[in-house]
Amino acid sequence: MKIKLLLVLIALLGIGSGYLLGGGHGEEVVARTTTMPANPHIVYLTPPDVVHGVLTSERAQEQGMVTLQSWAEVRKAAQVQPLDALLVEHNKFAELSEDDRTWLRRQVEEGVGVVGVGIDIEEFSAALGLPNLRAPGEAPIPVGDDGYYLFRALLLGTPEDVQAMRNANWLERSILGEPIKLDTRNPLSAGVGAARGKLVSEQDMEFLNQQLKDWIEYVYQKREEIASIYAK
Numbered sequence: 001m002k003i004k005l006l007l008v009l010i011a012l013l014g015i016g017s018g019y020l021l022g023g024g025h026g027e028e029v030v031a032r033t034t035t036m037p038a039n040p041h042i043v044y045l046t047p048p049d050v051v052h053g054v055l056t057s058e059r060a061q062e063q064g065m066v067t068l069q070s071w072a073e074v075r076k077a078a079q080v081q082p083l084d085a086l087l088v089e090h091n092k093f094a095e096l097s098e099d100d101r102t103w104l105r106r107q108v109e110e111g112v113g114v115v116g117v118g119i120d121i122e123e124f125s126a127a128l129g130l131p132n133l134r135a136p137g138e139a140p141i142p143v144g145d146d147g148y149y150l151f152r153a154l155l156l157g158t159p160e161d162v163q164a165m166r167n168a169n170w171l172e173r174s175i176l177g178e179p180i181k182l183d184t185r186n187p188l189s190a191g192v193g194a195a196r197g198k199l200v201s202e203q204d205m206e207f208l209n210q211q212l213k214d215w216i217e218y219v220y221q222k223r224e225e226i227a228s229i230y231a232k
Helices: 057-062 071-080 090-095 098-109 121-128 159-167 170-175 202-231
Strands: 004-009 042-045 066-068 085-089 113-117 147-156 189-198
Touching: 042 071, 057 066, 066 071, 071 098, 085 090, 085 202, 090 113, 090 121, 098 113, 098 121, 098 147, 098 170, 113 121, 113 202, 121 147, 147 159, 147 170, 147 202, 170 189, 189 202
Parallel strands: 042 066, 042 085, 085 113
Antiparallel strands: 004 189, 113 147, 147 189
């Protein structure tokens, strides 16, 4: 099955600052860089020996991903090196604490692409604490055990504007098609998008990898643009 790209919303309103620090909760905050690493930090959170189509722990490692088995391990790894993308096996969403969910929300806002593996859209949306990510009018076709759903977002601006956007529930409102137009003179960028697909073939796996690569490159590009503006 070919991957169906679902663009939920892209609202690019300029570029801003305030992106350099991660959003830890009682954790050491690690600065994000503007230079994309040769090997982006992509983690697959999964129980051992779980298979979804062609995706296994071994296959993920071959693709340069780090496989971990708990949210605590994921958060610890993110303290050492900020995440670029996070794949989460279906059953691991049930282990999310409210503190984990808050932490994950901040990761999403900072540009970490989150992939729900083997989970349907409604359940994935609820796990992230977000409105239904299924596009309006989209047929309720299950993602399936051999499918995935990718959600990505990015919020860039001054710390004050970023906090104002969060206070106004920018992510939920963007998903619902009600983007916020903040009254500010500072450049601001906010956008969300999503895609779904299958993992039944090597071509499917390569396509997912390409989507993640493209998104990661985009995020680093926006950060670099921001750094250039504020360096002047």
